[in-house]
Amino acid sequence: MIASVLPTYSRAPLTFVSGEGSWLTEADGRRFLDLGAGIAVNALGHAHPALVAALTDQANALWHVSNLYNIPAQQKLADALVEKTFADTVFFTNSGTESCELAVKMARKYWYDKGQPDRTEIITFSGSFHGRSSAGIAAAGSEKMTKGFGPLLPGFTHLEFGDHDALRAAATDKIAAILVEPVQGEGGIRPLPDVCLKGLRDLCDEQGILLILDEVQCGMGRTGKLFAHEWAGVAPDIMMVAKGIGGGFPLGAVLATENAASGMTAGTHGSTYGGNPLACAVGAKVMDIISDDAFLADVNRKAGLMRQKLEGLVAAHPDVFEEVRGSGLMLGLKCKAANTDVVQAGYAQGVLTVPAADNVVRLLPALNIPDADILLAAEKLDAAATHVKEANA
Ligand SMILES: Cc1ncc(COP(=O)(O)O)c(C=O)c1O
Secondary structure, three states, rough: OOOOOOOOOOOOOOEEEEEEEEEEOOOOEEEEEEEOHHHOOOOOOEOOOOHHHHHHHHHHOOOOOOEEEEOOOHHHHHHHHHHHHHOOOOEEOOOHHHHHOOOOHHHHHHHHOOOOOOOOEEEEEEOOOOOOOOOHHHHHHHHHHOOOOOOOOOOEEEEEEOOHHHHHHHOOOOEHHHEEOOOOOOOEEEOOOOOHHHHHHHHHHHHEEEEEEOOOOOOOOOOOOOOOHHHHHHOOEEEEEEEHHHEEOOOOEEEOOOOOOOOOOOOOOOOOOOOOOOHHHHHHHHHHHOOOHHHHHHHHHHHHHHHHHHHHHHHOOOOOOOEEEEEEOEEEEEEOOOOHHHHHHHHHOEEOOEEEEOOOOOHHHHHHHHOOHHHHHHHHHHHHHHHHHHHHO
């Protein structure tokens, strides 16, 4: 008999009932150090007092009104995003994949309105992940995500990550946009080198192509800048955001320049829940905290400490780990042992990590994880690695 919850996830036998900071408590009372943060969602940890207050204050005032009316919390968050980023305008969604839907629509509508209705093709890269909607899976294009779900949304050209020649050859005047994650998350914590992101921007400028960045996982302070592309000193035309922006409340956004968004006039797009007052009240508070320069400086300092500890772990367990990779607090341990064994062994040590493709264990802790918890995390991962090595001996 099918489970009452559609069985699309293979779940660990863990049931968390409460959380505080970087810690989760299981129903049986065990405490777990959370280095997954809901896959980069709980950017400020669990039950952050300022977020709880923002949510309860809004809940006591008003839960929902339609986008037929003005929503002050939405306006506040949009203003903050416009002030702190490349963007001139923002549309709010509820998830990353909804942000992908709009980013694709926006790019195509742009060219339609410019009198080039056939300019619909979007270049994407192997190993990418853009969510599970029809546009999201067609964009990523991997067999794992698309098999059985055809016919797929057409109009995506899939290129090998890092194949510059193929990219240059594909960048014709039929290309509406290039869509890329500055740091691939699900693909195994694979950062796009700054020089490549700059090269992509140059190529887009030469050919008039729109650059769409998917910062759903790597954005909102995760790499130590508010958005990851800032490290390369370039800006996109359109950017997808979700996960960390809501700090655990479902919220996403598409940010765009005035030019890129020019086709999206009244009636061209909408969402019942997107920009809901509860979500935006939390999001505005998250933005307040994360966009602060001192907060981001501390993320970089913590990232340095964590990376140093992980490098030590790799040196101590060469049979289990191959290398550390990533940016800021978006880190990956490329494994020699099976990454799932490392994740499992972590459970026994009371530490939560997340597997990714390319045999990588992902570490995406809360951006405000205390230093003491970083040191403890290293100890727990060390014990987990010892266990994996012994089990494989
Ligand atoms: C880079 C990236 N894009 C899009 C998505 C999809 O986001 P959501 O699961 O909120 O739809 C994810 C989710 O992991 C992601 O990592």
